[in-house]
Every structure is written in structure tokens, then in C-alpha cells.
Amino acid sequence: GFHTGSHNILVPNPRPLKNLLPAFRKHAITWMTAVNTLLKALPDEPWFTPDLTRKMLGAFAGGMQTHPAVLERWEAHTGCLVIEGFGLSETSPLVTYNAAVKDGSRLRRTMRQVGGVGLPLPGTDLRIVDDEGREVAPGEHGEIVVKGPQVMRGYWNQPGETERALRDGWLHTGDIGRLDADGYLQITDRKKDMIIVSGFNVFPNEVEACIALHPDVADVAVVGEPSDLTGEAVRAFVVLKKELSVEELRAHCKRLLANYKVPTSVSFLAEIPKNAVGKALRRKLRRAVEDEG
Numbered sequence: 001g002f003h004t005g006s007h008n009i010l011v012p013n014p015r016p017l018k019n020l021l022p023a024f025r026k027h028a029i030t031w032m033t034a035v036n037t038l039l040k041a042l043p044d045e046p047w048f049t050p051d052l053t054r055k056m057l058g059a060f061a062g063g064m065q066t067h068p069a070v071l072e073r074w075e076a077h078t079g080c081l082v083i084e085g086f087g088l089s090e091t092s093p094l095v096t097y098n099a100a101v102k103d104g105s106r107l108r109r110t111m112r113q114v115g116g117v118g119l120p121l122p123g124t125d126l127r128i129v130d131d132e133g134r135e136v137a138p139g140e141h142g143e144i145v146v147k148g149p150q151v152m153r154g155y156w157n158q159p160g161e162t163e164r165a166l167r168d169g170w171l172h173t174g175d176i177g178r179l180d181a182d183g184y185l186q187i188t189d190r191k192k193d194m195i196i197v198s199g200f201n202v203f204p205n206e207v208e209a210c211i212a213l214h215p216d217v218a219d220v221a222v223v224g225e226p227s228d229l230t231g232e233a234v235r236a237f238v239v240l241k242k243e244l245s246v247e248e249l250r251a252h253c254k255r256l257l258a259n260y261k262v263p264t265s266v267s268f269l270a271e272i273p274k275n276a277v278g279k280a281l282r283r284k285l286r287r288a289v290e291d292e293g
Helices: 017-026 036-044 068-078 159-165 204-212 246-256 282-292
Strands: 031-034 058-061 081-087 094-097 100-103 106-109 125-129 142-147 170-179 185-190 195-197 200-202 217-227 231-240 265-268
Touching (some): 017 036, 068 204, 159 170, 195 231, 204 217, 204 231, 217 282
Parallel strands (some): 031 058
8 A cells, every 4th residue: 555655544443343434434445454354244234335335446355264255245245356365474474365457447356266365476486285295286285385585584583483484495384275276275274273073184264164154143263172082073162143053053064064074062152252453363262162171
């Protein structure tokens, strides 16, 4: 925004969401940044009508994976694209992004994929590797490793952490993803958040996206919990829009997921703990599970 000479509007605290209304009313906003939580919640606000976004070209989404159902609903409600990218602080900050081109007064995607994070930036190399550092085949899951001019030189005064993250010139991101046959990247989850149920990998993002499809669900976060039977089991924390039983929610998941991915237990919360940018704090939820004993 600064580079293009745009007028930048900063909202110090978007909670409650009605705090955003003056910005939309006063300014003909053309671009905004957002996370999945905001893109999901705004269309539910009675004041957030399509006329407020009539000038918008797109919303840059980051911080966490945007659930496909959230993306599609946002675009149907607002008429503007969600443009996803992938990056981290160690890559200053972008690695990939979904390209879009202007088509009249609107943008359109230059790719067919919805829910992916696009192609590497110019000069950026990206590989998907297994635990031994071997590159995996297209379509297979593995850790995303990156090499390029935006990659950091190291962590300040932390040589041990630097050595663990930077190996043979490649930054090991700790994120799990996969590449399709055309080289487009899809993020699966954080490596440390992966749940292993009876030897099968379960990615919380996939389960969260499934639960988020239920019309009575306002928000969701998924973590692993210890299990005597399967090593780990799937635990879902859910915020509801209206009353819904655990059995009904599990039945919804069983229709869409393999049985080992279906949450074994569900806790209903008033709010999912999040950081300053609206990303669910799974570590807090894992700690709550540990405290239960």
C-alpha cells in the first residue's frame, strides 16, 4: 500500500466487528488484509452489506489457511476475490501467492485452484521433502523447504536454532504441504500440529474445514489428545451459532471424513483463544487438554 501511494486505513481493534463499519462507510475501500476468522465472521454481520464492498478488488488472506467454504461464501457475498499467499517471518514474508489479473472493474484468478496458495515468487525455489530430506512426488505430503533472496540469514544470536532451520541453504519451514502436477502449492498444516491416529496422519486444518461447513458452527479449532487405543485422538473445540449436539456434529463429520479423522470428543466454547491477528492458539487448547489429565 505504501509503495503504490495508497491511502492506508488502520483499525486498532476490530473487536467487536462493528468497529470496522466507520472505515467501510467513510472510505471506498479497494483492498484489505484478513485472516480466515475475519472472512468467515464479516458476512454474518447485519451491517456488512454488499454495497460496502462494491469498490473492492480483493482481500489478501494470510496468517492461517482459508477454509474453501469461507472463501467461496466471502466471494459470493462481496463480489471480490480472496487472494491467498504463503510465507513466514523468516521469508520477509512471502514465498508463494495466487496471481490475479484485472478484468474490467474486477479481478479474476489466473489459476483454476481454489484454496491453494499459488506459485513461488520469482527467484524462489520450493521443494516438498520427507523426514529424511528427500524430495517427494507431486501430490504427496511433506515439509515445505524454501530457498530464495527473501530467506533470512539466521536467527539473531541463536546459532543452534539457525542450524536447525537452515540446512544446505534451504529453510525448513515446519509447514506441511503438497505440490500439484503444475507446481501449485497447497498448505496442509503445521508439522507440530499433525495428529497421528493409529499410525495415520490427521491434519487439523482438514477436520476444521469439514466442521466449518456445518451451518450451525461459528468457529472451530482441532488438536490431538492422548488415547490408550490409538496413541492420539482428534479433539474439536467448537463455537456454535445455535444449539447442536455432539452426536449431530460427529455425524456430519462421518459423512465427509474417514472414520479415524472424526473427532472422538468435542468441547463447546464461547470463544476460541486467538493471537493478535486472529489465529487460533492451538497450544493453549493442547494445554487445556493436558490439564484435564
